[in-house]
Amino acid sequence: MLALKDVVAERKLEGKQDEAGVMHSSSTLKGVSRYALGAQTLNTLHANQVENLESTFKDISPDLARLVIEYGFSDIFSRSALDSKHREMATIAALTAMGTATPQLKFHIKAALHIGVSQIEIREIMILMSVYCGFPAAINGTLALKGVINESDVK
Incomplete structure (x- = not known):
């Protein structure tokens, strides 16, 4: 958040106006x-x-x-x-980078596939992770994806 704050401040000095941060509600359902x-x-x-x-x-x-x-x-x-697809993609990237949360990574890969994120998009996330968290994390993430794809309940 501090890095974002610095970038927004730099952009403001360049004459660019970004939307101010707002509180987003986690629920639009009253009484839930x-x-x-x-x-x-x-x-x-x-x-x-x-x-x-x-x-x-x-x-x-x-x-x-x-x-x-x-x-x-x-x-x-x-x-x-964020919409659910982008949220799942970010979650998959973070769990891959962590490298210590394989069950959670598999859950979120399944969830992403369920809501319309493609296998190709998830493969690209893993390739991107090779740059930011190394090949071992990307390989482990790809193996998690492979395991999910090979499970019978995934379409």
């Missing part, structure tokens, strides 16, 4: 709980994922599942400034 909005958002990416999260963590940390749903998918993923 954060949990309900997050669950709705998450289930549009992958059916039954809310139930999967809840069952995975119910015995050890049910609060973690709730936080992922409320914060990750209500407060963040449902924001209006």
